[in-house]
Amino acid sequence: MTDFDDSRLDDPEALRAGDAVLRPLAEAGARLRREAANAEPALAGLGNEGRPRAVIAVGPEARLLRAVLEPSCPVPFVAWSNLGLPGWVGPLDVVIVLGGSGIKPFDCVHEALRRGSRVILTARPGTDLANRAESRLTTLLPSTTTDPLCRAIAALMALHALGLAPYVDPQAIADRMDAVAAECAHSRDIAANPAKMLALELADAQPLIWGGSVLAARASRRIAEAVRSASGRVALAADASELVPLLAETRPRDLFSDPFEDQGSDRRPSLVIVEDGLGDAAADEERDLLEKRARLADVRVSRLEHAADSELVRYATVLQKGRFAAAYLGIAMGRPPGS
Structure with a gap:
């Protein structure tokens, strides 16, 4: 069963069936705290090492x-x-x-x-x-x-x-992971859950995912992997130079087409912008070009954003939001976890 059914996103039985995917995402903050605490004793002796x-x-x-x-x-x-x-x-x-x-x-x-x-x-x-x-x-x-x-x-x-590296605050990262888990919890209905809303926006789409900064681009690739794994669909994370031609080749929607006759046609692309506020002026220009091409082709534009806190907190935040959305996409399609 691979048809998208948005009622599954608020169906307790369907959500319980997806617990094997949702629970590890919800526990990510707790896992990080344990990992950091376990590492602390081993870190004590590293300060005496030379460069x-x-x-x-x-x-x-x-x-x-x-x-x-x-x-x-x-x-x-x-x-x-x-x-x-x-x-x-x-x-x-x-x-x-x-x-x-x-x-x-x-x-x-x-x-x-x-x-x-x-x-x-x-x-x-x-x-x-x-x-x-x-x-x-x-x-x-x-x-x-x-x-x-x-x-x-x-x-x-x-x-x-x-x-050799800037200070990393695992507690701050874990706290944001907890906040994302609360924001995207299965008990929140679609209107109040950004991950379920993004899954709904990707219901009949082929996602094209773009991140402007180095870390946002890294997150976009991990999110694309999660979407492919959860849905079995094609999801592409790439640079703007690769996505712009795909958007340019996409025709605007035909207002007079019959949606029932077109059910077997190829899925239209949907642009997902991963924004962490760390991109430079060139990245801003690329984002503007992508959005312009998407508007001309009548392609939906969705956003995963977090432009505050440290760069790793931003990375973990947009990554977890994207992974929750991918999990809900798989649940709404009725795909068993790991299928």
Whole structure:
């Protein structure tokens, strides 16, 4: 069953069926607090470490770390996506392994220790990966979750302790996650729930998602992944240069078309703008162009916005709003979680 039915968004039985998706989103703030508290003892000894030559991050959300650190990190930072490590990595460098699955994290840990690099690892204590990484060169940030955002924030806390990253306030991020969970709670009806409203706006659409700043663009890609997973539909997150031609090719709606005869036709695009207030003048121009093209093509424009607080608080806020909307889209389509 894949037809969108907005009555499911206020149907207790349908919402209970979606609990496996909604509950982890609602508990995101609590997970982050636990992760940060677990990491604190391990962070105490990092302040005595000298500045490394470079930092190499491996695993889920390595690119998020790069997006946060690029403007201010005093040493080169590499988000590495291949097996092994770059050939130049050695004893003067720090390798951050953000958990992950398969052989990749094991291979990177093995290579880093073989070369004498300092290793910072987020992993559940007692797992094969944590045991394999045991060494005087390893700092384990004990993790109780597979949530990649929580692990990334713990790693940013470690990098701050090394003097390589700005201060990260996990409590402030967790508080905003809690606020989003309350705002998007399943018990709130559609009119008072922004996530349900966005799901309604995407009911018959192919989402085109754009973020102007580096972090907003990162959030847009994660939201597109959530929409694809929840709905089974195509959802594209891309730069304005890729989205403008798609909007330009979209014809305005035909006011005289028969909606019942057109049910089998391709879904019209819908533009979702992720706005965190951190974009530059060029991003403002791109947003204005996208909105203009959308108006000309009679394409709906939706917004996910949060332009206050620190950059990571903004990132987590728009990301969680988008993920809640994706979850409600799947529920309204009657798709079982994980299908």
